[in-house]
Amino acid sequence: MEQKPVLELHNSIELHHRRGKSCKRQATSVHPLFLEEERSLLFFLKEHNLRVFRWFIDLNPAPRYARPLGFGGLCGDRRRIAADADFRRKTLKDQAYFFSQVKSLTRVPKSCSLSLVPAMVGAMTKKKEKKVNVSGKPKHSLDVNRSNGAGVDKGARSAATVRRLKMYDIRPKRDRKGKILNHPFQSKELPSTRIEPNQLYFVNTRVVDQKELEFFREELRNRLSNNYDMILKPRKLPMSLLRDHQKQAKAHLLDAEPFEDAFGPKKKRKRPKLLAYGYESLIKQADSSQDAFEQKSANNLSKEEEEDGLRDLVRHTMFEKGQSKRIWGELYKVVDSSDVVVQVLDARDPQGTRCYHLEKHLKEHYTHKHMILLLNKCDLVPAWATKGWLRLLSKEYPTLAFHASINKSFGKGSLLSVLRQFSRLKSGKQAISVGFVGYPNVGKSSVINTLRTKNVCKVAPIPGETKVWQYITLTNRIFLIDCPGVVYQNKDSETDIVLKGVVRVTNLEDASEHIGEVLKRVKKEHLQRAYMIDDWADENDFLEQLCKSTGKLLRGGEPDLMTAAKMILHDWQRGKIPFFVPPPKQESDLSERLDPPEERAEPTISSDRTYAAMKSIAAAAAV
Structure with a gap:
């Protein structure tokens, strides 16, 4: 009975060997296959560029012929297949494809066992792992991945040497005629150009007479x-x-030091620096220093201090608000970050709420920055006073009148148009920043809220509400910067500081001492209309009458002067008491003289609802 052809692979067959070592294993198989099928398998492996494994198949079914085989040799009339294969397949799809190709090439009958093909495919599809060079030593002399420095062995090539040697093997690209088309280390040659001869190249180009x-x-x-x-x-x-350069006066060296003292036999090697060269010069120097000290101390005294000759040794810290190092640091941050600085002034007292030190600082160190003066709270001042201040301040800086209110504002369009003009002038910048600076409680945050028509900054009718600077976006090209209130040290008294709104009224220890100045600055008829008091002798009498009319009494019916004084100061700071500083008269305004304040109707602001009701009733009765 004829035995069916069966192809099997024994487990003892060696599928891989290392270079330089021989492999000897026993190989046993059953029943030979046709030589054509063996050749077709080898042709398939070579066609796919497969590397070689050395493996052995003995195709004799008789076990008595099985004996040890030599590496790659033939024994008797047995046929062997010597083939190498290292499949670089990445997916199972490629493996299945190879499996189908091998199966079709071998043409094994259906009745035959196919135990060889899966084993062969599984063995040949194993990827050979790349060995990592753990020692760190280069594999060959042209390996670029080698240490370049002290770690190189003596006589070994460095990485720089390897790169230089490889550079010698680079050849440029040439055409058929031998012309170089491209070279990795050669720049492209530009076509030569011809410059037109002209005499203007040899004469002065920018000359001014x-x-x-x-x-x-x-x-x-x-x-x-x-x-x-x-x-x-x-x-x-x-x-x-x-620019016109100022002529510097020449130093008269002979007046300072004679020629004989510098050159000649009586010359002095080093002139001694003495405060006085004699008794008379010492007396003169002492007198001049005493006069300078007395003049400086006299300038520091205020008007009240000059009258009584006394002054406080230490001023309370509350009167130094806005003068701390932290506040000035915030101011300098805003100035450094701003392209345009808007100084907000109180329209009731523009000169009193103006920071001359900041203006001087900008002129000296920031000449490229622009300043705008903004008269806020112009609704508390008559129109003729606002017009006079605008004429006066416009001679120094661009000045605008403004009334901060989200719903009913004044001057918003003018300020926005000016800021847009600055953004167009600074077309080289992507965006401009506008910083708002000024005294505390002048309305810097309120102006920003008015421009945004939204409460983006925290506001309050008390000074010191803004603690740090903050950025607000107005448009894509304009940013607004809010700054805390800053006060520069000057000769203002404590009463002036309180009336300017720098100090919180609730923190005052004795508020009644500032009421006398309020009664001097405000007209009597305004106070009579505001508090319904006909006449008073002094500030204490005024406070007592106000306490009785408003019910501010202590135990035993004594008037609470402190509460009444704080109420008056609150009304002063919030604009309920009419007050303003008139603009100074100018010679250019003689032809167009402004009307005096008595002839103009001033806004009367009353905090008493009863008086307002009585006034409306009287008007109705008159009609």
Whole structure:
């Protein structure tokens, strides 16, 4: 009975060997296959660029012929297949494809066992793991991944040497004629150009004569005198030629030191620095220093201190609000970050709430920054006073009148148009920042809320509500910066500081001592209308009458003067008591003289609802 052809692979067959080592294993198989099928299998492996494994198949079914085989040799008339395969397959799909190809090539009958093919596919699809160079030593002399420094062995190539040697093997690309088309280390040659000869290349290009320079100086002086004109690009102009240089006085060296003392036989090697060279010069120097000290101390005294000759040794810390190092640090942050600085002033007292130190600082160190003066709370001042202050302040900086209110504002459109103009002038920048600075409680945060028509900043009718600076977005190109209130040290008395709104009234220990100044500054008829008091002798009498009319009494019917005084100061700071500083008269206004305050109807603000009701009833009865 003819035995069916069966193809089996014994477990003892070696599928892989290492270079330099021989492999000897016993190989036993049953029933031979056709040589054509063996050749077709080898052809398939070579066609797919497969690496070689050395494996052995003995195709004799008789077990008596099985004996040890040599590496890659033939024994007798037995046929062996010597083939190598290292499949670089990444997915099971590729493995299945190879399985189907091997199955179709071998053409094994259906009745045959296919135990060889799966084993062969599984063995050949194993990936060979890459060995990592753990020792760190290069595998060959042209390995670039080697240490370049002290770690290199003596006589070994460094990484730089390997790269240089590899560079020698690089060849440029050439065409058929031998012309170089591309080279990795050669830049592209630009086509040669011809420059047209012209005599203008050899003469002066930017020349100005003395007449033109004088004309430019006059024009620059006239432009800078106008506060509404500005130079957009000062760096592109020869400002050193256009500005007038102040002539420095020559130092008279002979007056300071004679020629004989510096040169000659009586010369002094080092002139001693003495405060006085004699008794008379010492007396003169002592007298001059005493006069300077007395004048300085006299300037520091206020009017009240000059009258009684006394002053407080230490002022309370509450009167130094807005002068701390932290507050000034916040101010300098805002100034550094701003392109335009808006100084907010109280329209009732613009000169009193103005920071001259900040203006001087901007002129000296930030000449490229622009300043705008904003008269806020103009609704508490008559129109003629606002107009006079605008004329006066516009000579120094661009000045605008403003009334901060989210619903009913004044001057909002003018301020927005000015800020848009600045954003157009600064077209080189992506966006501009506008900083709002000024005294406490002048309405900086309220102005920002008015521009945004939204409560974006925390506001309150008390000073010191804003603690730190903050950024607010107005448009894509304009950002607003809110700043805490800043006060510069000056000669203001404690009463002036309280009436300017720098100090919180609730923190005052004795508020009644400031009422006398309020009665001096406010007209009598305004106080009579506001508090319904006909006449008073002094501030104490006024406070007692106010306590009785409003019911501010203590035990035993004694008037609470402290509460009444704080109520008056609150009304002063919040604008319920009419008060303003009139603008100074100017010579240019003689032809167009402003009307006096008596002829103008001033706004009467009354906090008493009863008086307002009586006034409306009287008006109705008159009709």
